[in-house]
Structure formats: structure tokens, C-alpha cells
Amino acid sequence: MHFDLADLRLFIHIAESPSLTQGARRAHLSPAAASARIKTLEGQLGTRLLYRDSRGVELTPAGHRLLQHARLILRQVDYLKSEFTDYGTDAAGHIRIFANTTAVTEFLPEILAGFLAARPGVSVDLQERLSRDIVRGVLDGAADLGIIAGPVEASGLQVMHFSTDRLLLALPIGHPLATEKQVSLRQTLAYQHIGLHEGSTLLSFLRDQVERLGETLSLRIQMSSFEAICRMIEAGVGIGIIPESAARRHSRTMQLATVTLDEPWAVRERSILVRELDALPGSVRALIATLAPDAV
Numbered sequence: 375m376h377f378d379l380a381d382l383r384l385f386i387h388i389a390e391s392p393s394l395t396q397g398a399r400r401a402h403l404s405p406a407a408a409s410a411r412i413k414t415l416e417g418q419l420g421t422r423l424l425y426r427d428s429r430g431v432e433l434t435p436a437g438h439r440l441l442q443h444a445r446l447i448l449r450q451v452d453y454l455k456s457e458f459t460d461y462g463t464d465a466a467g468h469i470r471i472f473a474n475t476t477a478v479t480e481f482l483p484e485i486l487a488g489f490l491a492a493r494p495g496v497s498v499d500l501q502e503r504l505s506r507d508i509v510r511g512v513l514d515g516a517a518d519l520g521i522i523a524g525p526v527e528a529s530g531l532q533v534m535h536f537s538t539d540r541l542l543l544a545l546p547i548g549h550p551l552a553t554e555k556q557v558s559l560r561q562t563l564a565y566q567h568i569g570l571h572e573g574s575t576l577l578s579f580l581r582d583q584v585e586r587l588g589e590t591l592s593l594r595i596q597m598s599s600f601e602a603i604c605r606m607i608e609a610g611v612g613i614g615i616i617p618e619s620a621a622r623r624h625s626r627t628m629q630l631a632t633v634t635l636d637e638p639w640a641v642r643e644r645s646i647l648v649r650e651l652d653a654l655p656g657s658v659r660a661l662i663a664t665l666a667p668d669a670v
Contacts, residue, residue: 466495467657473521474575507536536666552631566594
């Protein structure tokens, strides 16, 4: 059974009017055309909907039931149109983001706080993922956008650069390496490191670099945040490789020394990954514009 929304709307107009002619006029149809469409509707339902006489029209019991359903259906259609009109803008929507450790812990919380406060109808699912999983997630459509640092091999994705991520070595005051202008990764491996939790993007990345040297990363303890790492470093527990932004922020309240890493991978470009920018919902494009104003 197929219902045409235009026929249901016509039926409501006629039911709410004193005559078929006036109902047809409200629907911008001729009386003959309106009468034909009502007969087609009655044929589909297999029952009479209207009594017609010289005084006008009157609903049958089946007509009364259909009027209730027709009003509900068209009300829901109006709600649907209204809701998806919002989704076409940046006022509503759900955004799933796959991002690396630094993005999740350092700069995204502050950006998302302002973004979401201005858009009560928007919700965000932010997940920390490894770089390869970020790329795969955006390619597969599991995430609306990805945020990644370093070289990107992402055929089929749009890549938008938006900032630079620099890694450096954080040490306790008085550490033997603290007087160096710059150090290599190999030099740091003579000391115990404080690292992030298992599964974090940064820890995975550092282990890859250490393996390329044929060495092993000695982790004394793993923490859940850069703040916790810095507190361990301040206490003299070990050293750690962390983003410059985290080192700068925590150095305001902790006694830390920092040294530049003499490694080509220490400076990494941050990028936003999407499948097709123009096809994204308005809320996702608005977030990308907040992160990278020149990209949208």
C-alpha cells in the first residue's frame, strides 16, 4: 500500500473544510481533480472516507481514523524536515573524531569546549587512535574526520594541514643531558623514560623510532597524561619525550628542563583527514573551519 503525502494533505484540507470545493481550493486543485484523488485514496484503502451530499462532505468512521493518522504522519514529516534543516547547518549533529594522543589530550579539549558551548545541538565522540587506524577509520567511514601528526599515506582522502607539532626531551633540573643544546634519540636511551599508556599514538611512534635504531625503549613507568609524565620527571623518576606545547604549559607550574631533539621526525605537521569535505554535514565543516580556517 502506497500513500502519497500530497493526497494525505489534500484529504486533511477537505476534512477541515465545509465542502470538497473549498478543500480543493486550499490544495490548489480543481474540484474534479481533488475528487479523483480522493477516490483513488479510497480505492487503496478499500473503504469510503467521505459522505458527499448537497450540503458538503462528512467524514465516515474510516475517514475520521485516516484524519488522525494523516495529521500524525504530516506532523512527523514536518519534524523531520525541521530537524534535518538544522543538520544541514552547524546547529545540530553528531561528530565522530579519531585523533592522535597530542590532539586528544592537548589542544582539542579547549577547542571543543568553545565549539560545543556555542552549539547545544551538537555532540562529539572523540577517540584516541593509532595513526594507521585513524586513516583506516576515515577511509571506511567509521569517523567523520581524523587528526594526525607526521607524514600521511592516505590515498583517497583529503588532507588539510593546520599546525606543527614539535617533540622535545623533558628532564628534571640538573640531569646530565639538561646542559646539551640538542640530543639524539639514541643518547636518551641510556636513561629510563617515562611514557604514555599502552595504545597511545605517541608511545607507538617512539617505539617504532627506537626499533629502527635496533635498540629498546626502557620504560620505568607509564602514565595516562602529559601532566602526570611531567610530574614524574620533575620528581627525578626519569626523562620523557613529549610535545613542546605540553612541556611549555607544565613548565609554568613545575621545575622542568627541556632539550631539542636532533631528529628529523621531531617536527611533525598536524593534518585533518576527511573523505570528501563538501559532502560533510554542516557541523563537521564548522569544526574543521574552527581548527583550520583556511581549509574550508
